[in-house]
Amino acid sequence: MRRAIIVGLIVIALPVLLYAALRLSWELGGEVVELHTYDAAGGELVSRLWIVDVDDHAYLRTGDKGAAWLARLRVNPQVMVKRAGEMKTFLAVTDDDAELRDRVNAAVLAKYGFAESSLRMVLLDPEHAVAIRLDAP
Numbered sequence: 001m002r003r004a005i006i007v008g009l010i011v012i013a014l015p016v017l018l019y020a021a022l023r024l025s026w027e028l029g030g031e032v033v034e035l036h037t038y039d040a041a042g043g044e045l046v047s048r049l050w051i052v053d054v055d056d057h058a059y060l061r062t063g064d065k066g067a068a069w070l071a072r073l074r075v076n077p078q079v080m081v082k083r084a085g086e087m088k089t090f091l092a093v094t095d096d097d098a099e100l101r102d103r104v105n106a107a108v109l110a111k112y113g114f115a116e117s118s119l120r121m122v123l124l125d126p127e128h129a130v131a132i133r134l135d136a137p
Contacts, residue, residue: 030112035060036080036087037072045072050116051083052107058083059104060092060132063125070094070130081134090134097131104131 035047047069049060058081062070073079073092080087095101105126109116120126 030115031083033060034082035069035073036082037069038076038078039072040075045069050108050112051081052104052111054100054103054107058090058134059107060134061104061108061129062132063119063129065128065130070132073132078137079134089137091137093133093135095131095133101129101131102126105129 031051032048033051035049037045037047039045045068049062049069052059052061064070074094077092079090079092081090
């Protein structure tokens with residue numbers, strides 16, 4: 001009976017530890033910015049995201065089309081981004097162009113390496129990612 005309990009704990013603990021290690025690699029795997037979006041009542045919400053530069057524009061990206069922060073910026077595209085300690089205002093523009101999405105995905109993979117590769121193995125299908133361009137207002 002004791003052996004079954006130990007095996008059960010290992011079976012439960014291993015996926016939890018693996019997920020925690022992956023989350024840590026995603027957070028520490030490269031540059032992370034703070035995206036400040038606003039809800040319908042004007043309340044500010046902060047999300048921590050990766051960022052890349054492609055063709056003289058900064059891009060955010062998500063593999064979750066239902067992400068709450070994405071829904072908020074689609075309603076109110078004026079956002080604030082804190083990058084390298086500096087807060088700036090942007091107009092967030094989603095872009096459905098497949099070629100651009102592929103270039104943004106490639107830039108993310110080049111910049112974030114193992115962290116991006118592990119994210120693709122577990123959660124993200126790059127073919128369904130959404131690229132968000134940050135334009136000066």
